[in-house]
Amino acid sequence: MEWISYIIAFVIALLITASAVVALRWAVKTGQFRDFEKGAETIFDEDEPMGRTADSFPGKAPPLAKPIIPNR
């Protein structure tokens, strides 16, 4: 009887692993790994743009962000 639960657990583990493989394949096919620089910038937009500090202690003016030095 206990083997049945082990087999079920094993099959589910295989399915979870397979889902990771499918996700990776999907990501490659839909171009998620193309143009990394653009990907990194997707969290900024016109409301919270690059080059502006977005947080500071209450009651204090936020500092000016430093110019963006290219990392690469």
Next chain:
Amino acid sequence: MSNPLSNLAASLNPGTPVPVERAILREIDESTKAPALFFLVSGILWLLVGTVFALIASIKLHYPSFLGESEWLTFGNIRTAHLQSVIFGWSTNAAFAVALWLMARLSRMRLRHPGIVLAAACLWNLGVTIGVAGILRGDSTSIEWLEIPTYATPILFVAYALIGVWAIITFRFRQSQHIYVSQWYLIAALFWFPWLYSAAQIMLLFEPARGTVQSLVNWWFAHNVLGLWFTPIGVAAAYYFIPKVLGRPIHSYYLSVLGFWSLALFYNWAGVHHLIGGPVPAWVISAGIVASLMMVIPIVVTGINHHATMRGNWSALKYSPTLRFIVFGALNYSASSLIGSTMAVRSVNEVTHFTHFTVAHAHHGMYAFFTMVMFGSIYFMLPRILHREWPSASLISVHFWACAIGITIYVVGMSIGGVIQGLQMNDAENYPVFLDIVKSMNPWLHTRSVAGAIITVGHIAFAVNFGWMLFKRSPDAAGAPTLFHAPPAMDARSSAS
């Protein structure tokens, strides 16, 4: 079909087309208000409860008669109640709040089906409350990290499953072309945890596996709760907030993707290192040690990214509460994870296993990393959700310094104590009497209680600031510093509605 946002059947139907309308950040933040606040308020209440339990447990270790007459508060009960209330009460509630806010923002859409999330939030907190009360009654299952009695766990599972369904719907209707690295981590965490939890529940509590398989399942689960649930949420938050606050993109996006996939590949294997020296097949343990050392790849990659993004911007730590907490957390992610990998090496493990060193390490990861990142995230989220500024800058400072200093004393003290304890336990010639070793731990246990008291001060400062902010009457002017600067047209619209 009147309101597409509230039609669950349409959301679950794979044929429903994805609408093409990118929400603006202000609307997104607003849409998360009710569920995020529910999770945060209950999380902070659990944090306070868990802190009280922690202090009682810590004091009992060097002053055993403390509250000794109360059968509800024996060390076994109170320590377990502390663990479950901070893990499932505070940490998971905070993780849900941060995860759903980040998911909505990264998917660029208003929160769909807040009803599902609110129902999940109620069930989750009901489950944790019943569970912790059950533990105090003496119903603990005595399986580490799964102590909540079986009459409460199904509630937790249903709550989590609801969040999982919500996450899939959110992901499916996302308006963002690119999936930012944080979103990979969040989706993975929300997807993996129900699997971990249900598999461990069934194989340990409802249909218990026999023999060594039980301990293997136990540590597979216990370590993966950290590695595949809390770590991804914490890392996702750090990957979002560090570049966001600084206003500059992450150092190397390529590395961040590599970090995610190597975590996905290796972490699941690593938990067995808790059984080094135990009666499990040697190859299983060796595989666990190899995986633990392979974890150095995602740790180093993530560390490089977090810290290199900060390079040249360290002065921003003076100005931003969010960044202060999150960078403290990110530094401790690197440190505690590298220590964790080292602890999996057999010769190191011989000393540290079964000592306070493990306790120090657990708090290093869960508090100095995860909890601090959650604090930082909340400092960023809440003003945007409530359109209000934090009321007191000095309370934020008190919170940061008390928690940072307290946890540093805690981790350093218990690590030193743990190594001393381990070396003494391995040295039967000079320490033949076990009680001598127990007694030599006394100063370190006192240190922990002091550290815990300092941390408590920080938590009280945080809770006061949080409550003050919730009940503050007048909203701030639109120009308040941490607030989202709305264009004038937006303001007119929101005041009219």
